[in-house]
Amino acid sequence: MQITQDLLQALPKHIVIHGDEMTRPFECDGLSMYRQKPLAVVLAENIDQIKTVIELCKIHNTPIVTRGAGTGLAGGALPLENSVVLGLSKLNKIKAVDPEARTAVVEPGVRNIAISEAVAQHNLYYAPDPSSQIACTIGGNVAENSGGVHCLKYGLTVHNVISINMLTIDGEEVTLHRDDDGIGLLALMNGSEGLLGIITEVTVKLTPKPERVQLVMAGFDDVRVCADTVSNIIKAGIIPAGLEMMDQFAIGAAEDFTHAGYPRDAKALLLCELDGDEQSVEQELTKLLALFSTASTVKVATTEQERLTLWQGRKSAFPSVGRLSPDYYCMDGTIPRHYLADVLEKITHFSAHYKLRVANVFHAGDGNLHPLILYDASVDGDIEKAEALGTEILKLCVDVGGSITGEHGVGIEKLNAMCHQFTADELDVFHQIKDAFDYSGLLNPGKAIPTLHRCAELGSMHVHNNELPHPELERF
Amino acid sequence: MQTKLPKALANTAHGKKAADILSSCVHCGFCLATCPTYQLTGNELDSPRGRIYLIKSALEDNQFSPSSIKHLDRCLTCRSCETTCPSGVKYSELVGIGRELIENKRPIWQKVARYGLRQFLSKPALVNLTKPFTQHSAIQSPVIERLATKGRVLLLTGCVQPTLTPNTNHTTKNVLTTLGYQVEQTSQQSCCGALDHHTSASTTALIKIKDNLDKWLALIESGLEMIISTASGCGVMVKDYPTLFETDDAYYQKAITISKHTKDIAEFLVEQDLSSLPKKKVKIAYHAPCTLQHGQKLPNLVEGLLTKLGYELTPITDSHLCCGSAGTYSIFEPSTSKQLRDNKVENLTQSQPELIVTSNIGCQLHISKGTGIPVKHWIELLDCSAALMEV
Amino acid sequence: MNIEQIQQQVLQAKPLQIIGNNSQLNTHFANTLNMSVYSGIVGYQSEELVMTVKAGTTIAYIENILAQSDQVLPFAVENKQSTTIGGAYAIGSPELRDAVLGVKVIDGKGRILNFGGKVMKNVAGYDVSRLLVGSKGQLVAVCEISFRVLPKAYAIPSSTRASIEPSQSEAKQQIKQNLKNVFDPNGIFI
Secondary structure, eight states, X not given: OHHHXXXXXXXXXXXXXXXXXXXXXXXXXXXXTSXXXXXXXXXXXXXXHHHHHHHHHHHTTOOEEEESSSOOSSOTTOOOTTOEEEEOTTOOOEEEEETTTTEEEEOTTSBHHHHHHHHGGGTEEOOOOOTTTTTOBHHHHHHHTOOOTTHHHHOOGGGSEEEEEEEOTTOOEEEEXXXXXXXXXXXXXXXXXXXXXXXXXXXXXXXXXXXXXXXXXXXXXXXXXXXXHHHHHHHTTOOOSEXXXXXXXXXXXXXXXXXXXXXXXXXXXXXEEEEESHHHHHHHHHHHHHHGGGOSEEEEOOSHXXXXXXXXXXXXXXHHXXXXXXXXXXXXXXXXXXXXXXXXXXXXXXXXXXXXXXXXXXXXXGTBOXXXXXXXXXXXXXXXXXXXXXXXXXXXXXXXXXXXXXXXXXXXXXXXXXXXXXXXXXXXXXXXXXXXXXXXXXXXXXXXXXXXXXXXXXXXXXXXXXXOSSTTSOOO | OOOOOOHHHHTSHHHHHHHHHHHHOOOOOGXXXXXXXXXXXXXXXXXXXXXXXXXXXXXXXXXOOHXXXXXXXXXXXXXXXXXXXXXXXXXXXXXXXXXXXXXXXXXXXXXXXXXXXXXXXXXXXXXXXXXXXXOOOOOOSOOOOOOOOSOEEEEEOOSSHHHXXXXXXXXXXXXXXXXXXXXXXXXXXXXXXXXXXXXXXXXXXXXXXXXXXXXXXXXXXXXXXXXXXXXXXXHHHXXXXXXXXXXXXXXXXXXXXXXXXXXXXXXHHTTSOOTTSOXXXXXXXXXXXXXXXXXXXXXXXXXXXXXXXXXXXXXOTTTTSOOSOTTTHHHHSHHHHHHHHXXXXXXXXXXXOSEEEESOHHHHHHHHTTOSSOEEEGGGGGOHHHHHHHO | OOHHXXXXXXXXXXXXXXXXXXXXXXXXXXXXXXXXXXXXXXXEEGGGTEEEEXXXXXXXXXXXXXXXXXXXXXXXXXXXXXXXXXXXHHHOOHHHHHHEEEEEEEETTOOEEEEEOSSSOOOSSOOXXXXXXXXXXXXXXXXXXXXXXXXXXXXXXXXXXXXXXXXXOHXXXXXXXXXXXXXXXXXXXX
């Protein structure tokens, strides 16, 4: 292809990857269900090279898919047909740290955890911590507005980014700042999934390490009691730094990998982390332990090592479940917290109906569910069943007032579900917003926002407010 | 990850194993973070996930050109990715399969170079000739002799260790003798097979390995308590013998028995009463070899042992990363190897240690080329006879 | 007043200035859309830490309701008695933007649109509900706002500071102009 020749001519050879054999490992990201080989992959080493890629892609009318570490779970970095993948993993320098102002300026390919490691000496850290934080990049975090286990208290990526530099489709450098007067362009860029611009630099907010961090694990014999405890914790005026729930299936899987000491016979488990100054943590701990009186096991982490081991089980839970099944499909719906027990019960029913196992590992404090649907792609019809089950779960989330994605993004995976959450008019606005930034439609086109045509064909256009699916569930 | 191997391959033992390993990978990408080569290049193709994909493609479509070989050769087989992988992907076994696959496709000059190196290193007579130029350190204390009060153990002396760092085996013998063990030694000829295995000469490796298995099994049957390795590279090879045989092979069970009877010297000592051993006040930096922490899955073992013995260990940044030695890697991939060594030396010397110690001869020799600080096997710290002489 | 009545006003409008309680902006135009009559709490469950209110509700009223559950707003607003939440949203501040979870708006074509939601985490679609914070009533008529609230113990020390524009560029101005055309192509909202 001409574009590949032009890229090879304009850029150093070692950063342009082309040909079937070499581009194949880039054909998918963390969601390997969907695959598409790009024409070429460019691993840019500086901003000028990115500009060159944009320029050449515009000349050849070739879509650009920006990629960080390729850990996304919604196919946001899935290459498009005849596209060029722009990899930013080589841009991995931490450019500046200002311990006084509590900020760090980093290139987009810097790994999430590398920021925290670099600023640890100043007793600071970068708060958002997606499970893939050891590998995922900050550019990808901004593109997906990544969450993590600690965003109940410390917010999502959008709350922890102070400014970004981005390149427009015309190769113009634009700085967007949190304190900009007028509309929130920076907020808009968070979670825009590579459709609006290419992020070239991120200034993040750093958070002081709390004086004390206290993790408590509680196992419950009953899922409903566990779910209700989640609401009771918030009701009691506590905002834990993290509040995670796992069901029995997930507990077993995580325990097999980490040997963290999770109670295998518990039906559900909570990991609740308190942080702050010594006194407030102690007060909240007393309150929390009282709320955990309904638990069958309670374990208060006594050492930092114990705390990390307990967290490791949770953070490795997804891939650990992968040991139990050839394939799994990870959902990411959010619901108002007080529906937790009802929704989990419904998911159990769906699981029985479709005869597919579902493991639940999720951010209970945010009402952000991660049902993992286990299936075997080599069994005929299993993929379709898994997708149907997933759709049911996401519809349920929307129906109780939640969302089809809390932190993984829409990517390619949830395009159909978007039709359920938004009206044609709303989707029209989204498409126009893309046009406002990218009139050429070359930045990751087709991701994140479904075409109206697709939704119409799907026939599952947004359910209007006057219809109430699942009338058995109590509402506001 | 969904994998579709061609029928002919899918039905072979190799194919089944590969398909199993590939399906356990969920493509999460966690392994990118701890892969030393990905950290240097930022290229998916130089990451475990990328290499798994290259091997997958090769198995599915038989598409494998020198470009793929380049990226596979760049893998250190440090197995850091295995430690990080939450899905339990047996990466090194898959890479083993991949390496066999590429061997036929290698350019002829590469084949010759590899053959030559293999022949040289595994022939003690040849290696010994180089002693005047290559010896790293000499024996530094007298031999201890004492009547055995405990069992018999077999010390794996290694093929190059007796020539280049003889003091390691010597001290180990002294320590074990002091503790009351009767120490037997393998001959310098009986290599563990790692060298051949890692340069893709699996047939040669298997002949040596079968020979070892028969000899050592006879010793165990006659009451040998344990096989002890002082080079974690050899240790991991012996412990992994079972992965080299099909389960219905007669040697599979033998390999399991030998694997169970093999311990790294630290693993063996940690269960012993070490109060009779000397303690010296030196500030040391310990380099954990990949073959020990990732391969044998024994992280923090030596660190714990040395701390217990009273040594002050300096904290090491990125202690999970490879030093770049990685068997014959330093010979075939010199530039990556050197870059990794420079990074490693910087991290090891950050807190100005008086001494750097490690658990594997490969790392020891490689690191010492990059620093003026002496690099030893940690067991040399416990030289009882030296301590006796001091008193 | 209900939302359909507001929609009618927008549909029939010549250029229209949106006002709340008239506390912040000077009105220079005859045609105004008075949102202060569209007020009240739409939904509030303290354990969710989320409140949904109509745009004309005053900050003082909201704070009063929150206080009954020992909760507070996570952003500071001046002139609480007269300032409406819609007005505060239109003026905007980084902290207010952080707290916003979702909005119901009427765009310049008179379409009723929902963006964001009532949950803490939601990355479906572009983050329009945070984009429009600070839009000065010039892009859409904001009708309902959902935002995060905090237990009193977690109250953030209040501060109001003037917005700055650390960097300006032509490209940025162009994007802003394009977005104005997305939401209000006929220039209804001034």
